[in-house]
Amino acid sequence: MQFKEATKYRTNYCGTLSAEDVGSRVTVSGWVAKRREHGEHLAFVDLRDYTGIIQCVVDGSVDVRSEYVLSVTGTLSKRPEGTVNDKISTGEVELTDCEVEIISNSDTPPVPLDEYSYSEESARLKYRYIDIRNPRMQRNLRLRSAMNASLRQSMIEQGFVEVETPLLWTPTPEGAREFVVPSRRQVGSFYALPQSPQIAKQLLMVGGVDRYFQIARCLRDEDLRADRQFEFTQLDIEASFVDEIDVMGFISKALKKTVSDLLGIEDIDIEKITWLESMRSYGVDKPDLRYDLKIHDISEYFKDTEVNALKAESVQAIVVKGGAEFSRKRLDDLVKRAIELGAKGLLWLKVVPDGESISFDSPISxxxxxxxxxxxxxxxxxxxxxxxxxxxxxxxASVEVLGAIRSELGKELYLNSEAKGNNRELKFVWVTEFPLFDGLDDSGNPISAHHPFTMPHSQDLDLLETEPLKVRSSAYDLVCNGWELGSGSIRIHSREIQEKVFKSLGLSIQEAQEKFGFLLDAFKYGAPPHGGFAIGLDRLVALIAGEDSIREVIAFPKTQSGADLMTGAPGEISGLLMRELGIKFSKELHGGQRVKSEKEAFS
RNA sequence: GGACCUGUAGUGCAGCCUGGAGUGCACGUCGGCCUGUCAAGCCGAAGGUCGCGGGUUCAAAUCCCGUCAGGUCCGCCA
Incomplete structure (x- = not known):
């Protein structure tokens, strides 16, 4: 551990004391982890800081309790024969002849801090400042800091320049629902907090920045999940005069350095598959490659089948090794789940031995x-x-449902079972050639899969006007263990192609001008070819830390309903402030529900 | 907007299905004993709006309805 300069309160950190320095007089400060009293003549106090625990021996009783803050000066001594504790890093030594200064006392903490206790998340969040003392949170926050440092260093080494972009941006019509900030100077107008610095970084490219990066906060007012918070952090990059391969190269390099710096794993393998391959084999665009359990297209074998349930455009299957021992209830639950996910049903066939051969045990046998x-x-x-x-x-639809079932079964059978070692494995994969559009909106126009500035695949430009849904894009995602870690694309820098894409989206030039005017204007003045990427850092560090929820790697996260249990946010503001902002609150309005049209909004 | 799980002492739980006095366990807390413990030990004590509201019942932690909070997921997240 890197030793910092001594202060009035501390010459050493608790967890770093070792037999090497025996005999020296040291001062440590921290929190009381445990106190063990043996009558009026002897007491042990375990003092904790983020580096670990040191046992302090006090001759006589000492009036301290758990979580008191102490500064202890003592002589670093070898522990007597037979009293070594090999469970802690400082188990061979202890502080003797201790002078104990009580700096702060503490009420009994509402969430216990020892490694054997686990409190409900809501209690931990309400008292987050105590929870953060826990070694788990200490480790995660420090891991995150090291990750940021590592990524930042890698980007700088690769010639990127860190530029900050505004948090108060202009509302943009497309994409995620935005958090808005009312303007006091222009009553009735709003700033929007950026969903991402997307447009800003493209403008930096027009500005000749060449290679930009930022560890950027993004804000989206959408529903929360284990892997989604209102605000999250991305390593956001954009570079000029590059293609997809270059951008993936920048990110790969940064990623490899970080995994090496943090986990000591050198030169991790990053696989690469196309979106179509991913959908075919895994039923999702973010496949978890830690287990096989692939989807097989068996349509061709059932073209003329007489089994009604198999008469369909496509027949897809997964094979669960050893799954024949699933109980009837288990299978019923799988069927239920498939229907819940939107399938008409799910057929199961148990493979049973039949003499030398095999046969099927199934409702359709x-x-x-x-x-x-x-x-x-x-x-x-x-x-x-x-x-x-x-x-x-x-x-x-079939591969998507099967993909969801695959991932649930995979977690259970391959990740949470005795083969749990797999859990810590990191399987990175680039998913390339995403479609440019994903489905049609209510007016029958294609919807941008990524964003409307994504460059179509060079081979598919001709399809833009004829078969837009078949157009591939230059967009690519980075996926790890079934989590979408980030996405990027090469952007359109030609007005001609941009107009074609807007046309496909059903946007007139005037509408496009109204929505993205400043970007389109900028492109009139010499736009370099450019592209970029953004990695979600909350998710990346959660994966590296082995956490299932990004709340474990965020100092002060919000609950699923968007509340901060510690501060009580969101809170009310004064009537005075509302008046200044020209805001009036009406309970009759829709209040949180999705409003689909302007008409509905003002009805 | 929807589905499912959870809510009992400061903390973690059992009790709920099959209604019968807040019945209980562990940790912690408080007091006493204890000179080598280390998740210390021994003895004793305190600690409860069974999330909240309503209903059924002679009787509700337990059954029913509603509601709030936390979680997982679907929708949503260009």
């Missing part, structure tokens, strides 16, 4: 014809005790 059975066997390479899960219907 008696409807299966010889050639159906052959189809399953040939295409899926089955063996006894397997379980086959089948969904039929439209291709996209």
């Amino acid at each position: 008696k409807f299966l014809k010889e050639k159906d059975i052959l189809g399953f066997k040939e295409s899926l390479n089955l063996s006894a005790s397997d379980l086959v899960l089948v969904i039929s219907g439209q291709w996209r």
Whole structure:
């Protein structure tokens, strides 16, 4: 541990004291982790700081309690024979002849801090300042700081320049719901807190910054999850005169350095698959590659089947090794889950031994014809005790439902089982060639999958006007263990292509001008080809720390309903302030519910 | 907006299905004893709006309805 200069309160950190320095007089400060009294002649006080714990031996009783803040000066001594504690880093030594100064006392903490206790998250969040003393939070926050330092260093080494962009930006019509800030100087107008510095960084490219990065806070007023908070942090980058390969290279390099610096894992492997491959094999655009459990397209074997449930545009299956032992209830739950996820149903077939061969135990067994059975066997390479899960219907919907089931089964069978070692593995993958558009809106216009400035794939430009939904883009995601870590793209720098894309989106030039005028104007004055990326740092550090929720790597996170249990936020503001801002609150208005149109908003 | 899980002492839980006095466990807290403990030990004590509101019942922590809070997920997150 890196020793800092001594202060009045401290010559050393608790957890760093070792047998090497025995004999010296040291001063440590920290919190009382434990006190053990042995009558009036002897007491032990375990003092804790973020580096660890040191045992202080006090001759006589000492009036301290858990979480009192002490400064202790004592002689670093070897522990007597037979009293070494090998559970702590300082277990060979202790402080003797202690002078104890009580700096602060403490009430009994409402959340216990020892490693054997676990409190409910709501209690931890209400008393976050105590919870942060916990070694787990200390480790996570320090890991995060080290990650930021490592990424920042890597970006600077790669010629990037750190530029700060405004938090008070102008409202942008597309994308996530924005947090807004009322303007006092122009009553009735609002700033918006940025969903990301997307447009700002593109303007920096026009400005000749060449390579920009920022550890940027992004804000989106959308519902919260284990991996989503209102505000989150991204390593945001943008570079000029680059293509996809270059951008992925910058990020890969930074990522490899960070994983090496933080975990000591050198040169991690980052796989690469296209969006289409990912959807086909995993049913999601953020595949978890820690386990196989791939989706198989078995449509061709059931073209002329007589089984009603298999008559469909597509038939997709996953094979669960050893799944034949699932109970009936378990299988019913899977069917229920599939229906909940939007499938019409889910077929299951247990593979059971049948003499030398195998046969199926399934609700549809008696409807299966010889050639159906052959189809399953040939295409899926089955063996006894397997379980086959089948969904039929439209291709996209089928693989998506199966993909969701795959990920739930994968977590249970491969990550939380005895093979839990897998859990700490990091499987990074680039997902490339995302479609440019994702579905149609209510007026029948395509919807941007990424954002409207994403460059279409060079081979698909001709399809823009004819078959827009088939157009691939230059957008790519970075995925790790089933988490979307970030995304990026090459941007359109040609007015001609930009106009074509707007046209496909159903936006007239005038509308586009109204919405993104300042960006389009900027592009009139010499826009370099450029592209960029953003990695979600809350998610990255959670993965590195082995945490399932990003709340564990954020000092003061909010609950799922968007509350801060410690401060009580969101809170009310004074009537005075509201008047200054020209704001009036009306309980009759929709209050939190999604409002889909201007008409609805003012009805 | 929707589905599911959870809410009992400062903390973590059991009790709930099958209603019968706040019945209980562990940690912590407080007091006493204790000169080598280390999740110290031994003895004793205090500590409860069973989230909140309503209903059913002779009787509700327990059953029913509503509501609030926390969590997981769907929708949402260009």
